[in-house]
Amino acid sequence: MVIVVRYFGGTKLGVGGLINAYKTTAKLILDEAKIVVKTIDIHFQLIFEYQYMNKVMRIIKEENLEILHQKMELNCDFIISVRKKNSQKVKDRFEDLRCLNIKEV
Numbered sequence: 639m640v641i642v643v644r645y646f647g648g649t650k651l652g653v654g655g656l657i658n659a660y661k662t663t664a665k666l667i668l669d670e671a672k673i674v675v676k677t678i679d680i681h682f683q684l685i686f687e688y689q690y691m692n693k694v695m696r697i698i699k700e701e702n703l704e705i706l707h708q709k710m711e712l713n714c715d716f717i718i719s720v721r722k723k724n725s726q727k728v729k730d731r732f733e734d735l736r737c738l739n740i741k742e743v
Contacts, residue, residue: 640664640667640668642660642663642664644656644659644660677721677722678721678722679719679720679721679722680719680720680721680722680725680742681706681717681718681719681720681742681743682717682718682720682725682728682729682732682740682741682742682743683715683716683717683739683740683741683742683743684714684715684716684717684718684732684738684739684740685713685714685715685738685739685740686713686714686737686738686739687713687714687737688710688712688713688714690714690735690737690738691714693735693737694714694716694732694735694738697728697731697732697735698718701720701724701728701731703718703719703720703728704718704719705717705718706718706719717743
């Protein structure tokens with residue numbers, strides 16, 4: 639949303655001049671604005687044995703997922719972030735592996 643405030647109340651610009659002034663001001667502001675993308679994400683915990691790392695990482699890479707936390711000991715424990723609109727598809731892909739536990743956190 640763009641709001642342009644005009645402090646001078648005169649009519650010297652006319653209707654066309656006012657429209658042009660508002661349009662130009664709005665364009666200049668939008669050209670300088672920084673776009674911030676916000677998404678609604680779901681976090682999943684993945685627990686799996688180290689031998690399945692390649693399979694898990696392949697899905698993470700293909701789906702362009704973000705790893706928020708990882709702990710690799712006897713088992714691997716990842717917390718991943720998934721866009722809400724893709725969460726069911728991603729969950730199904732991991733469940734199809736049948737080599738890990740996945741739960742929403």
